[in-house]
Amino acid sequence: MKSLDTKLAEIRSNPGSRTFILADAKDADMAFGVRAPGPRSYLARRGARPAQFSPEVWNRDEFGSRNLPEFLDIIREVAQQGLVDILLMSAYVNELLTIKEGLFRNSHVTPAARANDTTDVWAARHGCYTREPSQPFRSASIDHIQCGEIECDRDGVGKSNNSDGFPGANLGLYSITFVNELEQDREALLWYKEFREEAERKQFRHFLEVFDPNVDSGIPREKLGEFINDNILRTLAGVPQSGRPDFLKIVYHGPKAMEELAQYDPNLVVGILGGSAGTTYDAFKLIHDAQKYGARVALYGRKINNAEHQLAFIEMLRLITDGTITPEEAVRAYHGVLQGKGIRPHRTLDEDLKITDQAMSYDGRAVQRTTIELRNNPIGGSKPASVEVPNPKLEPAVDLDSAFPGTSSGEWPKRENGGPDFERMTGAQRVTYHKWRLKRTFG
Helix, strand or coil, X not given: CCHXXXXXXXXXXXXXXXXXXEEEEECHHHCCHHHCCCECCCCCCCCCCCCCCCCCCCCCCCCCXXXXXXXXXXXXXXXXXXXXXXXXXXXXXXHHHHXXXXXXXXCCCEEEEECCCCHHHCCCCCCCHHHCCCCCCCCCCHHXXXXXXXXXXXXXXXXXXXXCCCCCCCEEEEEEECCCCHHHHHHHHHHHHHHHHHHHHCCCEEEEEEECCCCCCCCCHHHHHHHHHHXXXXXXXXXXXHHCCCCEEECCCCHHHHHHHHCCCCCCCCEEECCCCCCHHHHXXXXXXXXXXXXXXXXXXXXXXXXXXXXXXXXXXXXXXXXXXXXXXXXXHHHHHHHHHCCCCCCCHHHHCCEECCCCCCCCCCCCCCEECCCXXXXXXXXXXHHHCCCCCCCCCCCHHHHCCCCCCCCCCECCCCCXXXXXXXXXXXXXXXXXXXXXXXX
């Protein structure tokens, strides 16, 4: 069984559980085109993939984004790391890695694909689509996601090695953007109704992403949470269990909005989206606060994909949601990992411990970013110069051995091949495993 299914069952049966679902959204090629794989400052262990550029035009270093093979290598490493529960991809990347390569065949990680691409994610360079009211649109079909073909051979379902019986992903992200305009929102809901009914007929699971309006809706920013919550509950009130999403993915609008939605129905699992990259503290504080007030899922895309070291960043997210370290401690530990590996951080430690007001639209122009100083910060102000220009020979900024004493590799259930058995782990054993993993990988 995939960890996603185990955790969803735990969340619904035990509302007080700390169980948390973490997803890495690697579907940016449905939005950004060439820039989607992210900056080449971070590559997988395999390193650079061959690429030829005309020297009279530019060189490889000037082409700042990874190419697709480099992007795929990172997805492979994230899946093999095993700390996320879901890897969200485009239908094409899902075909390459899930169907043709079988990357998730013996993994507890669930593959998923973006099932629609509304126009507010069409973030082409020099384009204006994201500034127009969102229009519904679907590039991918359910059959293409499940089987890689225009029509699945459903008589053969169950013959693959996937737990759902399909060679491809059997989980999709469906996105709606309410803009507070009757005809626009009605049209979006009609498309969602059509998708839900097709998904139910084809045994396709989905989760529902609800964006904030991508244009001026006339609703004050502090009231958007109420507008989104009411639209979600009103929409799903007409949907029986067989057609409902497995969970939600929404903008975090603060404690009150999160709690009123999360407490409304214990069967409704609420998750958050990450938005633009921001500071490391933005990312860590967001997931901590959202979990505190009722979120049980987080899907981070740009926050992970733009990180200086994606695997270490994911490690910290998991440690935060397990309750092992605080967001502030995680920022410091993360900078320690970067310093120990000789990786230059995007910001000094002091700068990375600031909260910024982040844009939630794909083009980053929905709101103006502001910086908030973190006052009386107990871990700020410590040797910023050494963090800004790291030296691999220096001691890391956090002593991982003293931070996580007494952890060994024998304190959790294992599979026959010696790997961790997440399905049989208790919550305490999962925390112990992650402590040990952090020490082994980054200590």
